[in-house]
Amino acid sequence: MPEPHKPTTLHLAAALSAPGAPRPYTAADWTRRVRLAEDGALDFVTLTDAFGERGPDALQALTVTAPATARVGLVPAVTTTHTEPFHLQAAVATLDWVSGGRAGWLPAVSTTEAEARLFGRRPAAPAAALWHEAAEVAEAAGRLWDSWEDDAEIRDLATGRFVDRDKLHYADFTGRTFSVRGPSIVPRPPQGRPVVVADTASPHARDLAARHADVALVHAQGPAAARAAREELLARAEAAGRDPGTLRVLAVLTVDLGGGEYAAVPSHGGGGPRAGGAGSPAVYRGGPVDLAELVTAWHDTGAVDGFHFVPADPDRDLERLINGTVALLQHRGRFRTFYPGATLRDHLGLARPASRYAAARGADRSATTQGEPA
């Protein structure tokens, strides 16, 4: 039995909407929600997205808040089934540029016939195939984000060259359903690669999470199940050749803070969310204080690196979450009270990755040097 991986300091994130909740259309409404999360020094906010459902494009709804916020990470869902991988990676990289290194991407797939008919390009497909494609899009996006080395722009007056083309690289990704040549049109974003946040609600998403995610969201009814899910993901990441220390695992918890100060069910405090059926979302119903107890208890037992809260009623619960639960955790010294870093990677304690192509060129160079005749 391998040694369990010790969780990191506490990381907290929140969704800005909930399934079925009405979504606003003005910049002011979205900015108000994101600022609230930033007031609580949360690592990041997420916004899901699905074609044909009510609501604006999620990436744009978060993008419009970027100039009016300074630190909180912005992680929109962008679907991979009916979209272009090249456009997707360019849009996420651009969000990273306009937010000064705060962008993330929540991969999502479009499984329904209704979504397929809005495009008319390909029929609906099984989730397994779509998540396989999503993982391929994540691989292609990672290559394209790396396709400009950080110092590709040289502005060399002597030779008249704006860029050093040896530092621009073809991604040359070929998958089952698409291929992309590259390089990207967008210079390498501030974070190097924006943060990939993978929701593992679908078992088919777990390979993507293990291989490509910086943050994995797990769904568990209690700390033991969460710990098991985390260990499994970290083991899979390690098996895929990754350092498991580069993957943060957060438990998804729907929070309904509409009641009083305390949990409606006594066992909630530290005991875990209300048990639903297998596969149903973990729901906490109660007060902000007991939610803080739950967060502390799970984190103390080493179950997860933190939580991704989904407010049952965003207009009500986001405010109670930040001013109640998060404020209490901060007061108790369990959560940051300000952002020591600037980028989302900083908040998550994740290093800025070097471009895979720069690393490869470095390796080539040393190989050449070694092989040179004396």
Place this chain on the structure above:
Amino acid sequence: MTSRPMHLAAHFPGVNNTTVWAEDAQTSPPPAGPGGRQIAFSSFTHLARTAERGLFDFFFLAEGLRLREHQGRIHDLDVVGRPESLTVLTALAATTERLGLAATVNATFNEPYELARRLATLDHLSAGRAAWNVVTSFDAFTGENFRRGGFLDRADRYTRAAEFVATARALWDAAAPDGAGQPVTHTGQHFGIEGRFGLPRSPQGHPVVIQAGDSPEGREFAAAAADVIFTRHGTLEAGRAFYTDVKDRLPAHGRRPEELKIMPGVTFVLGDTDAEAQENAVEIRRRQISPQNALYALEQIWGIDLSGHDPDGPLPEADPDVDSTFVQGRVKHGDPRQIAEKWRALSAEKGLSSRETVIEATGRQSFVGTPAAVAEQMISFVDRRAADGFILVPHLTPDGLDPFVDRVVPILQERGAFRTEYTGTTLRDHLGLPAPRPRTEAGRG
């Protein structure tokens, strides 16, 4: 004297040799935060806010979907790299209040539902300031970055664009206040879609549609479907001919002349005297055409390797290779042999070197002079119906527009040729465009 009202737009400096990068460090401090001037968000905000300070109609972004190549390698002499248009414009919706926000988005490598949704989202988040410049592409080179991979027959480009715009408008028209909307069904040559849009009707109803093609098909498409044409006709006579041709096409589509604005892309150079402006213009051209860029321009026409050619010597003796695949990712204008002949004649007539010929023959500035003279020329273009306004392309990032806004706009205002305040809130208001008429598929036959 009161002139016809002029419309103005600001083009973010290009990803090509018109944007002078070599010495811009001398003209403005480096941008705050990471990245060079052509990518830093502070550059976009500066230019957009300058345009808004000048009460411009809109801010315009071009698009590139594949880095240009030359001799099978990435072209390295010009500014390259840019943000994704709709994303950066969405961020600019938060740093500006009235300025229209126009994105160039390719109809070949996008799908109507997704793009209609992104444009409507921008229109909502900007409170009615979104515009879409419809372009098409047919080259397999760009296609290598996209699922469709291949390309479109040249002949299908405008049919796809027209069907794309009609489908997007059908989706926008089906939007309902509560976001549920009517189901839309479209079956055509290029698209077959069905479903609900999902967004409420956006403030403009239809984001403004801009079109930039110049072929007869492009003009007809614009006359049928566009709100603005972005043209290249920089001279008064060419502009008048184009203007008349396009406006005359409108009645056949049931449209009035004022429903389509004609806005050529233009450059400007200012000076305190005409002589100083002319000197500045020559100097800018020299900076735009470095010795390396001159050789590159020749290779574009000749289609052969000229790396050993002396840019300060005469033009190449060989004839252009018309079948060359030397240059990729750039639209070719005209027959290379004819262009080479024109350039030889120019070089012989004026005794110009290769580089001087390129400087003389390509991309001369549209308006050169004192602020008053430039204002006069622009007013004359509009009054003589060569244009309804202009899309200004500065040659410096990000403050190339500042001198125009500071020195020319006040003169245009004094002359009664340009607004002194925004009278409306939406881009349609600024452009004086009517509210969109709901169209049906059947009604377009």
